[in-house]
Amino acid sequence: xxxxxxxxVIVAGVGAMGSATxxxxxxxxxRVLGLERFDVPHAMGSSHGVNRIIRLAYYNHxxxxxxxxxxxxxxxxxxxxxxERLLFVTGGVDAGPESGAIVQGxxxxxxxxxxxxxxxxxxxLGARHPGYRLPGDFVxxxxxxxxxxxxERAIVAHAQLALAAGADIRAREAIVGWEITGTGxxxxxxxxxxxxxxxxxxxxxxxxxxxxxxxxxxxxxxxQTLGWFRxxxxxxxxxxxxxxxxxxxxxxxxYVFPEWGIPGFKLGVYNHLREAGHAxxxxxxxxxxxxxxxxxxxxxxxxxxxxxxxSLKCCLFTNTxxxxxxxxxxxxxxxxxxxxxxxxxxxxxxxxxxxxxxxLATGGSSPFxxxxxxxxxxx
Numbered sequence: 180x181x182x183x184x185x186x187x188v189i190v191a192g193v194g195a196m197g198s199a200t201x202x203x204x205x206x207x208x209x210r211v212l213g214l215e216r217f218d219v220p221h222a223m224g225s226s227h228g229v230n231r232i233i234r235l236a237y238y239n240h241x242x243x244x245x246x247x248x249x250x251x252x253x254x255x256x257x258x259x260x261x262x263e264r265l266l267f268v269t270g271g272v273d274a275g276p277e278s279g280a281i282v283q284g285x286x287x288x289x290x291x292x293x294x295x296x297x298x299x300x301x302x303x304l305g306a307r308h309p310g311y312r313l314p315g316d317f318v319x320x321x322x323x324x325x326x327x328x329x330x331e332r333a334i335v336a337h338a339q340l341a342l343a344a345g346a347d348i349r350a351r352e353a354i355v356g357w358e359i360t361g362t363g364x365x366x367x368x369x370x371x372x373x374x375x376x377x378x379x380x381x382x383x384x385x386x387x388x389x390x391x392x393x394x395x396x397x398x399x400x401x402x403q404t405l406g407w408f409r410x411x412x413x414x415x416x417x418x419x420x421x422x423x424x425x426x427x428x429x430x431x432x433x434y435v436f437p438e439w440g441i442p443g444f445k446l447g448v449y450n451h452l453r454e455a456g457h458a459x460x461x462x463x464x465x466x467x468x469x470x471x472x473x474x475x476x477x478x479x480x481x482x483x484x485x486x487x488x489x490s491l492k493c494c495l496f497t498n499t500x501x502x503x504x505x506x507x508x509x510x511x512x513x514x515x516x517x518x519x520x521x522x523x524x525x526x527x528x529x530x531x532x533x534x535x536x537x538x539l540a541t542g543g544s545s546p547f548x549x550x551x552x553x554x555x556x557x558x
Contacts, residue, residue, distance in 0.1 A: 199533025271325020
């Protein structure tokens with residue numbers, strides 16, 4: 180089969196991670212091809228819905244904090260290069276029962292990495308940020324560096340920077356399959372042609388298991404719905420007054436944002452209705468059941484935002500069994516780099532994951548300890 184082009188690296192999936200990877204590779208002078216099955220950006224995957232939280236007090240595992248510090252630096256570098264503000268610092272709250280996983284995990288990261296923080300009672304939090312109306316026995320870890328990334332705009336910025344640096348990015352061209360050739364290069368087949376490269380980066384989000392057999396049944400897409408609700412006391416939720424937050428309630432694990440970008444107070448419930456399946460089969464259409472589920476924690480913890488629903492948007496999580504990322508090369512095929520920074524908490528890392536994937540695709544290693552994200556741990 181005739182080839183349509185030879186590249187140093189092909190990046191399959193030009194979403195949050197893939198767009199950042201394309202920029203990192205192109206700015207190093209590499210011949211890079213980015214292939215995206217939908218548009219750049221699009222609303223079929225995991226990164227739309229205006230914004231995503233970024234935070235240093237990382238309850239998930241202290242090992243993420245060094246990556247986050249670098250992520251902040253690279254988000255600022257992307258802002259400088261693009262001339263567009265992408266990172267908004269609001270301060271951040273990790274709240275719930277004092278003995279709960281969220282509070283204790285956030286404190287563990289703060290203590291291990293010497294992050295400045297405060298521990299507030301629910302009453303103290305409410306006095307400072309009256310949009311929060313949490314149960315009296317809750318406590319909150321406040322960390323001033325948290326905020327959010329303008330998620331869709333950041334993908335656009337990374338893609339534009341990559342194009343300006345010489346990358347070849349093609350939308351509406353999904354890969355059909357890939358193979359290692361007899362000479363050790365990687366050949367990628369799409370519905371439009373065939374391409375060859377020295378390395379392949381698979382960052383296909385909720386479709387990653389279609390291309391990596393080792394992740395079948397272990398990187399599982401899940402339908403997620405986000406809601407924006409009209410604020411009854413707008414000043415309580417404005418940018419500069421309301422910090423982003425993670426709240427471990429009963430029975431919800433919530434994430435919340437100040438009003439920004441589109442009208443309304445934004446809230447999501449982790450794992451929502453636990454609707455899992457193939458990414459092509461999960462509905463992207465929000466419904467009344469989605470709204471009802473989101474309305475409950477708004478009414479319970481954020482009553483000053485219990486107005487009419489203004490927007491509902493569906494996106495996808497891609498969950499691994501331990502909810503940690505996969506950042507690795509394939510066993511027996513070091514030419515192929517796999518990225519599944521997922522499980523509903525990956526977006527904030529896109530800037531640094533792009534650098535890591537570029538490192539793996541060019542030098543085969545990263546300065547970061549990636550053992551937590553090894554593919555082999557999943558069996």
